[in-house]
Amino acid sequence: MKRAWILRAAAGGATLAFALGVLWYYHFRPTLGAFVLVVGWSVLLGAGWLLWRAAASFDLHVDDPVFQAPETVRRAELTAEKKLLLKAIKELEFDKNMGKLDDREAAEIIGRYRARAVEILRELDDESGGKTYEAIVEKELARRLGQPEAAPAPGTCGACGTANDADAVFCKKCGKKVTA
């Protein structure tokens, strides 16, 4: 933190010194040329700082298990499709209210979209078996703290491991009684 402030103060000082130098050259008459030079100098300092950051963040270590993993990709696809379906349902309802669709037609399409949305939600629940960032962070935290893995969240099905609502009595996937 202290180092960052020293760097900022140095950059500010360098800009100020350069600006004073240019102004001195122009006999302290602020001209557009002088302004452009000062801005250019500040930008050059900025470029130096950014290059330093590029060098500082250079790291060849592979440490991101979720980075581009097929599960992450699939999950993102499902989430995107879910959003799309919900948006489409909203749009269809608006079209129906505007009179562009009959109630029967609208109900049929919306019903089909809802069924697909439910399928996606189920698949998303199945996907979250320890492969998400949150699950990995939890696992890593538990390991580093030397503690056993956290107890399953309330509502987790003892039989299939599906995460249900906290107050669920039966599992939404396998239908068995939730014991956790």
Next chain:
Amino acid sequence: MESVFSAAGSPVATLGTVTLMVAFVVIAYAGAAGIIGQRTRRPGLVQSSLWATWAWTALMCFATALIIYAFLSHDFRIKYVAHYSDSTMPLFYLLTAYWGGLDGSLMFWVWVLSMFTAVALYVNRVRHRDMIGYVIGTIAAVALFFLALLLYSKNPFQTFLTGSPLEGRGLNPLLQNYWMVIHPPSLYVGYVGMTIPFAFCMGALASGRLDDGWLQSVRVWVIIPWFFLSFGLILGCLWAYEELGWGGYWAWDPVENAGLIPWFTATAFLHSVVIQERRGMLKVWNVVLVIVTFFLTIFGTFMTRSGIVQSVHAFGQDNELALLFLLFMTAVLVFSLGLLIYRLPALRAANEFESFLSREFAFLLNNVALFVCAFFVLFATMFPTLSEYILGQRITVGPPFFNRFMVPIGLCLLFLTGVGPLLAWRVTTARKLVHEFLFPIAAMVLTMGVLAVLVPATRLKTAILTPDLLLPMPLVGFGLIAFTVATITQEFWKGARVRRRETGSDPFTALIGIVVTKRRKYGGYVVHFGLAMMFFGFIGKAYQQEKSVTMEGAGKKFGLGGYTFFYEDLQVGGNENRDTFIAKIRVTRGDDVVGDLYPGRFAYKHGNKEVTTEVDMIRSMGEDIYLVINGFDPDTKQANFTVYLNPLTNFIWLGFGFFALGTAICLLPQSLLSVFAPRRRPGAAAAATLLVLLGCGLGLAALSRPRAPDFGPGAVIVVRR
């Protein structure tokens, strides 16, 4: 202005060249680190490439500051500065001479690309961390090509090997016009901005992340350059209209066409992307459109700069540059289409077309029409060049050829603009079809009937497709405008009614409510309204009246279209930069004085000693009275004039105001709408605000009319009687 650097040679030039070299190395590293980091899953390397890319942006800003400083300090040791400026040029034109020539415009290209890249990467660095390395890699490849061009043969910091001139040649007088100052950068922003969606498209293909995520992020980055392309084109029209003095605004000039061609494909993409979002269809088509649009922007840059086409404002013949561009374009096509073919199996459509009477089918037709437009204009623009290569003789095709084909396709597009919103997604039943189309069709039929009976001039027949096929296209055009406007009105009316039912608000609040909550849809309708208005202006061209007369001396008069033109005087003046010859014409209608016109000719003393035509006009929404002086004798005051009466032209500029407003509505981020919410999309917020300001500014500027003759600074007027 005296230079800070007064050493022999030019330290500014040396520093500029070194900066471009460093920028080349930095962006090469960023691209390589991005691709390797992404490929080998090393986030540290990808992060490093991000910082390096921002450093490249800063370096390009520094290079820009240096070239501007060189212009301001009249550093004529630098060739580019000596060729495109002189010490008498006003400050405004000194600043904008940066992009006045080929070398500077290429550097400006890279600088704009760096700015776009910096913002796009900042906004998407987290959301697309699984492809950002490939995105940087693609942008870096494009930037490296242009930087290599700059360093290899088009360095704007190049100095004279022997003694440098004491005075520069100055900027071409035709370019010393306020519209021309902002027209090229606007087009460049349009061209360059298309690199960002292309880079994200390549990132998605390379990473295999082919869901709609990249598409949603890219939409804004297509709308922004698409708008600037439109803005650049309209500014080009204004420039041609006010500066060239031939009474028109669009003559299918190859360089202007170069901007129009990618505009068609980008517009097609903005429509087809909706189908992918709503129905999961046309995934391959959308990727193709992004690739083709980017390719066409590079092709446009190539056309403008290689000299393969002849134009009023191309940069001249350069075979070496043409070859380099051809190589680059081939590489772009091979790489991008190769990647697309590799990923084809993953781009299968989720649905199929179910009915011809569906919105998606109307959108598809719209895409086909836009694609036909793009390739027709491309073919016709390149035809003289192609004919020269194939037949050994240059066959030119003029505006009538373009108009015969583009007018019917344009009217088809206008019709589809009206039809699309009326159809439902998937399928529209016959009963609903009648219900939706009743009002717009009635409006169209009524308009055409009333105009045909009450305004016989609207039955004017013009040629389409072949010179012999004559149809009353203006009447059809007015009818289709009525159809489109009625559709839009109906959509707003019904939408507001639904909103009222849902929220219980008053009609006005409900109207604002639907626009705000469905910004893309209703913003799009406002754009369509603007387009309909612009079509209204385009049709006016069919009724243009023109007359050329030679006046033996002052005091004579002539008439056209009910106006009388009194030639009162010819004033001769000038300054150290140019001699000015300005005629004074009083325009009357019956006993009423409509106004005074001051058309002129400016003879420049420096550079190529060009003589320019200075148009003057009286603008109104009904028609513009447009006057040009073609030749004169200052002693006898004999002068030749051409007067044009241009009906409805101002609807084009006004329509563009709505076009800009609609685009701004589409870009409005949610955060701007809730005052206290944090800004999540600074790029879109800034762009939206900028667009609103641009629209207002352009509208005001276009309708303002300078009434006093401009003799230039320090002018001495000698009135000879």
